[in-house]
């Protein structure tokens with residue numbers, strides 16, 4: 001048994017260049033799927049997993065993320081006066097009572113590993129979660145992080161979410177080699193960042209959910225910058241797994257890479273088709289759009 005995670009880190013200090021020009025002013029994490037920004041889905045998943053302290057690693061341009069979690073007095077007053085109770089609850093529940101948000105600045109975008117290291121003073125000496133909000137995971141059962149937190153609590157090992165990807169896609173991911181899997185978990189024996197398909201040790205790709213033991217900070221502090229002068233989380237994990245168990249975790253759920261155009265579109269379609277009020281209308285819209293464009297048969 002290991003202590004339950006209580007703190008989650010959201011590294012949101014990247015530049016989001018793939019969504020320019022939108023991300024000139026709107027951080028990638030604030031892009032919405034239907035009516036909620038990506039960061040809200042990530043925060044809800046962390047709270048469901050048992051976290052009550054949310055650490056946002058931001059940069060000086062990302063006021064929108066802090067503003068979003070701040071109390072909106074004027075808006076709340078207006079909604080209250082107008083009797084818009086449902087909307088008022090939505091605004092208030094962005095951050096439920098008992099959950100605190102902490103903002104940490106990453107002065108320079110020196111990589112994901114560096115962003116996680118920036119959260120060290122808030123995390124201290126306990127296991128914690130890292131969530132990349134642009135990896136959106138959809139399912140009807142327990143959220144991916146809750147599944148991982150339960151497993152980490154039971155085994156004491158760090159957990160890294162993985163999923164199978166086509167071999168030609170390994171160059172876009174961290175890829176792990178594992179010992180054999182017992183149910184959803186397999187101990188990682190090696191991890192490499194973005195290998196060419198012919199060099200990849202497997203097709204099991206890391207996705208943006210981690211439960212990490214605090215020892216990772218030692219390795220983040222001592223790991224030399226890798227590709228592009230950035231401190232890579234993958235390199236620190238590669239060092240950690242040589243001294244303690246780090247398990248790959250095959251979560252239950254469908255992951256959308258909302259850091260890419262197609263991933264964001266795919267997630268929007270999926271959430272719309274699964275939406276209790278919008279589903280039928282969304283289906284009709286999609287059929288009409290295909291008809292209008294003359295798409296009669298899908299390959």
Ligand code: UTP
Pocket residue numbers: 011012013014015016017018019028057106108109110111112114115132133134259
């Ligand atoms: P990405 O590789 O997706 O980079 O970062 P990015 O800047 O967000 O987006 P593109 O590629 O330019 O479009 C993975 C995660 O790590 C965070 C990002 O915010 C994202 O959640 N990150 C990356 C930081 O917080 N700091 C960094 O220095 C780098």
